Each structure stands twice: as structure tokens, then as C-alpha cells.
Amino acid sequence: MSDDDASGGPDDGTNAPATDGLRPLTRKLVSTPSHDDPTAAGDAIESWLRAETDAAVERDDHGNVFGRTGDPDAPTVALVGHHDVVPPGDSQVETADDGTESYVLAERDGRLYGRGTADMKGAVAAAMCALRDADPDGVELCFASFVGEEVGGVGARAAIEDGFAPEFAVVGEGSTNYSGEGVTDVVVAHKGRRASTLVAAGESTHASIPEKGENAVYRACDAVDVVRDLDFPETTVMGERVRGSIAVTEIDGGTAWNVVPDRCEVTVDERTVPGERAPLERTESVEGVEWTVDQDLPPMACSDDAFADAVLAAARDAQSGAPEHVVKPHATDAGWLAEAGTACVICGAAETGEAHTDTESVSYEVLDRCYRIYRGVAEDAGAFV
Structure with a gap:
């Protein structure tokens, strides 16, 4: 069985195989440097969406990438991430003889190590695969990957100013291991x-x-x-x-x-x-x-109980653990979206303490889980729309 067909780690109770193409896509995005300039990572996202999906794909003047599928006249459910990262540690980057930099990747024990794996290119890849595969239930499904999240939400703020206003958003920042080990929770508020x-x-x-x-x-x-x-x-x-x-x-x-x-x-x-x-x-x-x-980075509170409950139901269906509604201590782009009127929750693969570290990593098993959650939210949208 090839690496991309393997289960990716211990069985989480769903008996679901690894998502088709998720691992190589994650490796591709993570290996692309984007701490100084996110353009190349945006190029990789855009080209994959155009080649692998039927979505309407757009790249705005700020560098944000969008893909849309489903009913454009229906309420919009957005799967939101960012493809910029904080600067890598010395052990996370290597320089070729010609001066070209690349990020160091390593795989062991069902995990991918490298800058941006947890924060948050892994979840971006899971959302891209969900956009490709989902059959949205009475909604428009939108994928959005922003630039400049690590420097104050520059891309998200610019997109909102340009009119980006989904009714609902699942932001793929970390929510794993909050209520318990090995559980991916649903964040309903953050500071x-x-x-x-x-x-x-x-x-x-x-x-x-x-x-x-x-x-x-x-x-x-x-x-x-x-x-x-x-x-x-x-x-x-x-x-x-x-x-x-x-x-x-x-x-x-x-x-x-x-x-x-x-x-x-x-x-x-x-x-x-x-x-x-x-x-x-x-x-x-x-x-x-x-x-x-x-x-002043704004806090976030989910403004729609039914949406928060529906995402939690999708999270329960995607894993054997018992996810909960939880609170996150860190500011994210969800704050800007919520401030603009979008009902937001956060659900993603990153575990507490992984982001911005020299040993940053993400579990392939949990990436598969996030894919199932994101797809489940889109395909069961009748529960909250």
C-alpha cells in the first residue's frame, strides 16, 4: 500500500482511508517557503484548485486565493485558512548552493514535520480537498486562503473591505487536544x-x-x-x-x-x-x-448556535472521541470575520503548543479527520441554513 493510500496513523474509529491526494498536497504547500513572501504558496494553491476542482477560482490583488462551488445564490459556507507562516527556525530551512531556500520536511510516526504544517497549511490542504469532493447541501461552498494572518490579518481585512462576507465560516486554525488527548474540538470563542x-x-x-x-x-x-x-x-x-x-x-x-x-x-x-x-x-x-x-486584534464569538452545533455534530461523526465546544486563547482571522458579521467557528488539526515551534508538526490522521469534518459541514448544511 502506498503512503498516500495508507491510513496515516492509529485508527480513529471511523475506518476511513486517507483522503485522496491530501498528503502530497500538504507536503507541496509546506515545502514552499512563505514567511517573507507568500506568492509561491498562493501560486501552488491556485494551480491545484484549477487543475483538481470544478470550482470558480479567483486570486485577488492582495494575494488571497478563493474557490467557490455550489449554488451562488444560496448562503455561503466558507472554509478559511492562511498560507503565510512565521519565519522558520534554523533547523527548518536549508539553503542550496545557489542561495535558494527551501523548508525541511520530515515524516515519522504518522506525522509531517516542518514550518507551517500545523499553522496552518495542513488544514488548508484538507479544506482544498473538501472543496473538491463535497456536494454542498443548499449552500455555496467557498474556500479562502488569506495572506498576512501572521502580521495582523492583513489579507482577511483586505478581503472583507473588498466585500468578502460569507454567512458562515469554519476557520481551520488549531482546535485539537483542547478537551482531551486526540480529540479535535470546535472553538466557539477566542480572545x-x-x-x-x-x-x-x-x-x-x-x-x-x-x-x-x-x-x-x-x-x-x-x-x-x-x-x-x-x-x-x-x-x-x-x-x-x-x-x-x-x-x-x-x-x-x-x-x-x-x-x-x-x-x-x-x-x-x-x-x-x-x-x-x-x-x-x-x-x-x-x-x-x-x-x-x-x-487591536478582535476576539471572536460564534453568533449562531445552530451552526456551532452542526459543526460539532460533523466533528463527532468524524472521530471516535467526544469533541466539545471550547475556547481558544489566541486571536485568529475569525475575529475579523466575526466582527464583519460572519458566524464563525474554528476547527483544525493543529494541537496546542505546536504552532510557531522549531519542532512544528501535524498528524496525517487528524488532517483526514478535518477533511471529513469540513466536507460534512458542507453536505449537512440543512441543519443550520
């Missing part, structure tokens, strides 16, 4: 991230006469005390508790040991939750302190 800077202004003077100036570090410390006393944001989504956090992570002020500083900057990391933000504006009650927001 966002708001990065802020507090700038405290003062008046410098010689350190021997501090009363002649205004110490910006002292003012910054007063603002830090305000942050420390704030309650963490918290909410509940579909019975699941989502609790954010606030932390001062950097402080920078002063120019010399004998000068009272006239400026001090404080960095604040806030993990936001759907519908809630910490009142960081209270820091401006401290004289001389200004608060600015540097980045």
Missing part, C-alpha cells in the same frame, strides 16, 4: 489582543535637585498602579467562560543615572474577550500620561 502604550511626560532636571522637575518614571508607575487594579475582562459564550488578562510587559524611561527623566513608556498587553474591554483610559487620570492603542 483578542489589544496592545497599548502609556507615555508619561515629565520635566527633566539634575538628579541632585529632583524637586525642580517632574519625574516621568514616577508618573508611569502611578499609571501602572491603575493597570494593576483593573479587573480582567470576562464573558460567557455558549456556556463557555472566556476570561481575558491585562499585563504590563515593558517599561522604558530615562537617559542617564544623574538626570530626572522627562519621558517614560509602558507597554500593556491586554487579552480581550467578546464584548468587553478593560477601561485602560483610566490611566489618563494620572497627570502627564497619554494612552494610545497600537494594535
Whole structure:
């Protein structure tokens, strides 16, 4: 039996064979460098969709790739991923004599190792195969792979601005091993991230006469005390508790040991939750302190219970474990889609702790499982449309 016909790992209770072509497609996408420039990976996705599917394929000006099949006048169910990756570790890249870089791949124990396997080219490949094989039930099935997810959702935001607005979306970021070992769950909410800077202004003077100036570090410390006393944001989504956090992570002020500083900057990391933000504006009650927001990646909460339940039912049908609705701690492109009005869940092969590591890997067995989930959602859409 060839590698592409093998079961890909321990039997998960479905007795389903490996998805036709999923392994070589995953290897192709993962082997294509896309940390500096995702163009080549986008080319590979586009050419495969045109050659292997009957979908209407589009590549927008931003580099995002789309494929659509089913009824264009029906509600749209999108299978969403991204093909950019974070920079590889030294062990994950090799350079040829001509200076050409390629990503190192390794296979062992039913897993594929390499940059982008878990985050998230494996799930992208599973979604592509699902688009090829699914017979959508009263919906338009859309595949979308974005650029720039790792740098703030650049591609997703651009697509939304251009009118990308599916009614439903399954975002293929990691949801495996959340409720239990070997289980692929369905994420119904995730945290966002708001990065802020507090700038405290003062008046410098010689350190021997501090009363002649205004110490910006002292003012910054007063603002830090305000942050420390704030309650963490918290909410509940579909019975699941989502609790954010606030932390001062950097402080920078002063120019010399004998000068009272006239400026001090404080960095604040806030993990936001759907519908809630910490009142960081209270820091401006401290004289001389200004608060600015540097980045605000939105949280996500699924807005459609029936859709979330239908994806969970598809996940149960695809595995022997007992998947659950869970919460994810990390921001994803689902936040931008949800903010724009799409009902979103997250379901994907990546396990907790795999993404962005030098030993990043994905299970072929779980990729097959994700393919079955994605296809099942499209073919049982009558449960939520």
C-alpha cells in the first residue's frame, strides 16, 4: 500500500482511508517557503484548485486565493485558512548552493514535520480537498486562503473591505487536544489582543535637585498602579467562560543615572474577550500620561448556535472521541470575520503548543479527520441554513 493510500496513523474509529491526494498536497504547500513572501504558496494553491476542482477560482490583488462551488445564490459556507507562516527556525530551512531556500520536511510516526504544517497549511490542504469532493447541501461552498494572518490579518481585512462576507465560516486554525488527548474540538470563542502604550511626560532636571522637575518614571508607575487594579475582562459564550488578562510587559524611561527623566513608556498587553474591554483610559487620570492603542486584534464569538452545533455534530461523526465546544486563547482571522458579521467557528488539526515551534508538526490522521469534518459541514448544511 502506498503512503498516500495508507491510513496515516492509529485508527480513529471511523475506518476511513486517507483522503485522496491530501498528503502530497500538504507536503507541496509546506515545502514552499512563505514567511517573507507568500506568492509561491498562493501560486501552488491556485494551480491545484484549477487543475483538481470544478470550482470558480479567483486570486485577488492582495494575494488571497478563493474557490467557490455550489449554488451562488444560496448562503455561503466558507472554509478559511492562511498560507503565510512565521519565519522558520534554523533547523527548518536549508539553503542550496545557489542561495535558494527551501523548508525541511520530515515524516515519522504518522506525522509531517516542518514550518507551517500545523499553522496552518495542513488544514488548508484538507479544506482544498473538501472543496473538491463535497456536494454542498443548499449552500455555496467557498474556500479562502488569506495572506498576512501572521502580521495582523492583513489579507482577511483586505478581503472583507473588498466585500468578502460569507454567512458562515469554519476557520481551520488549531482546535485539537483542547478537551482531551486526540480529540479535535470546535472553538466557539477566542480572545483578542489589544496592545497599548502609556507615555508619561515629565520635566527633566539634575538628579541632585529632583524637586525642580517632574519625574516621568514616577508618573508611569502611578499609571501602572491603575493597570494593576483593573479587573480582567470576562464573558460567557455558549456556556463557555472566556476570561481575558491585562499585563504590563515593558517599561522604558530615562537617559542617564544623574538626570530626572522627562519621558517614560509602558507597554500593556491586554487579552480581550467578546464584548468587553478593560477601561485602560483610566490611566489618563494620572497627570502627564497619554494612552494610545497600537494594535487591536478582535476576539471572536460564534453568533449562531445552530451552526456551532452542526459543526460539532460533523466533528463527532468524524472521530471516535467526544469533541466539545471550547475556547481558544489566541486571536485568529475569525475575529475579523466575526466582527464583519460572519458566524464563525474554528476547527483544525493543529494541537496546542505546536504552532510557531522549531519542532512544528501535524498528524496525517487528524488532517483526514478535518477533511471529513469540513466536507460534512458542507453536505449537512440543512441543519443550520
